[in-house]
Amino acid sequence: MFNFTPVVRLLLFANVIIFLITSSAGDWVVDRFGLHSVLSNLFNPIQLITHMFMHGSWGHIFSNMIGLIVFGPMLERVWGGPRFFLFYMLTGLGAAALYLGVNYYETASMVDAYHLYAVHPTNSEFVGFISEYASSVYDNIAPFIQKFDADPTNPAYIKQGQAFLEAMVSRQVDTPMVGASGAIFGVIMAFGLLFPNTELILLFPPIPIKAKYLVLFYGAYEVYSGIYQAQSDNVAHFAHIGGMLFAYILVKLWGSQRKTFY
Structure with missing residues (x-):
């Protein structure tokens, strides 16, 4: 059903294995390796990386990994493994940077x-x-x-x-932030930019939608939720926005490397 590419397979394996380890290790792991506010005594720069491979629940990791395996392989085929991995990490870091900035401001x-x-x-x-x-x-x-x-x-x-x-x-x-969502939203943004007219089938409801409209919907929803406070849902919306924003910048800097869009 899914044709995994090497880096997507590696990221999937790393996220699942680390989730299985951390979910049974206790809260101290999240306190040490989840991303904390720079105002917190628990903040450590290494958390900018480690938080990307941690998740809060099975539902959390499932939704992120579905995004990775659906949208990631096409990008890896276009860019190659090394550039796709660099893109994934940079968008995750960009998401963390925006999240920390907004968190500090608030x-x-x-x-x-x-x-x-x-x-x-x-x-x-x-x-x-x-x-x-x-x-x-x-x-x-x-x-x-x-x-x-x-x-x-x-x-x-x-x-x-x-x-x-x-x-x-x-x-x-x-309260720490964990998850690969920033990088995954970056992957979705890049897919929408490179393959804007590709038709996807939503799960709920099961209707076709072009990738560019899916990206537009996601972006608008995250901006709305971030500005009008969805704090009660425990979702880091500005991290999602950060991932999409940095993905847009990277794609424009690198160029599409394609002359034909689908």
């Missing part, structure tokens, strides 16, 4: 605000922090806010408020 002000709050942990400062950075949880903690407001000097409430915000900031800064 998180640095939150970390600074928390440090200011820790100096003056008043109820008004607590409410201001929640309103600015976590408005979605306001209703859930409204009873605590009311009690804190009624007794603002209560040490127990002050301590509870600090602990709540510290945990919130820690989740934002120390």
